[in-house]
Amino acid sequence: MKLSTRFLTxxxxxxxxxxVLQELYPSLxxxxxxxxxxxxxxxxxxxxxxxxxxxxxALCGVWIGNKLWIGKYLELDNIVVSAEYxxxxxxxxxxxxxxxxxNEENCNMLSLDSYTSNFKAHKFFYNQGxxxxxxxxxxxxxxxxxx
Numbered sequence: 166m167k168l169s170t171r172f173l174t175x176x177x178x179x180x181x182x183x184x185v186l187q188e189l190y191p192s193l194x195x196x197x198x199x200x201x202x203x204x205x206x207x208x209x210x211x212x213x214x215x216x217x218x219x220x221x222x223a224l225c226g227v228w229i230g231n232k233l234w235i236g237k238y239l240e241l242d243n244i245v246v247s248a249e250y251x252x253x254x255x256x257x258x259x260x261x262x263x264x265x266x267x268n269e270e271n272c273n274m275l276s277l278d279s280y281t282s283n284f285k286a287h288k289f290f291y292n293q294g295x296x297x298x299x300x301x302x303x304x305x306x307x308x309x310x311x312x
Contacts, residue, residue, distance in 0.1 A: 166217050166253070170262050172227070173212040176202050182214060182221045189245045190312040213262060215246075215255055222250045225259050229270055239267040241277040244286075260293045 173179050176199075183198055202210075209230060215223035226242030241263060246255045267275050278301050279286050305311065 168255075168258060169216050170258065171214050171216065172266075173214050174206075176206060179212055182212075182224055185221050185224050185245055185247060186243065188247060189243060192312055213259060213266075215258060217250070222247045223255045223259060225263065227263065227266070229272065236273045237271060238274040238276055239263060239270065239272045241275065244277070256289055257293070 173182075179202060180195065180198060183193070183195055186198070187193055209228055211227045213225045213227055214221050223244075223246040225244045228240040228242055229237070230240065231237050241259075244256070244259065246259075264275060275295070277290070277295065279290065
């Protein structure tokens with residue numbers, strides 16, 4: 166494996182890796198993705214892509230924002246590692262790269278959300294130094310919108 170990482174900020178670069186994101190959201194279409202990115206990109210959204218040579222094998226959405234209680238933060242969003250590359254250190258590479266990015270951006274915190282039933286991921290997050298600090302409550306208005 167010849168691994169490299171790259172931050173993607175250009176819409177066309179991001180759209181080019183829809184197939185990786187579809188491993189998490191199989192029903193996501195290029196049209197939906199295109200529309201979502203139009204809403205997300207103006208609000209400090211980017212992606213970290215991991216490549217094995219020239220093949221994209223993992224993606225992680227990245228948001229940089231600010232909250233009253235903590236100040237500047239970096240949020241990891243929709244972490245996807247292609248099935249054939251899981252348990253090979255790719256997740257750790259993503260987390261290390263984004264931790265370094267958060268330091269460079271003078272962030273005070275890294276955060277992520279995870280479904281309560283995703284126990285395997287939780288174990289990994291704990292091993293990376295993350296811990297739950299609260300609940301992320303939601304009230305669904307349109308259940309059909311959930312991918």
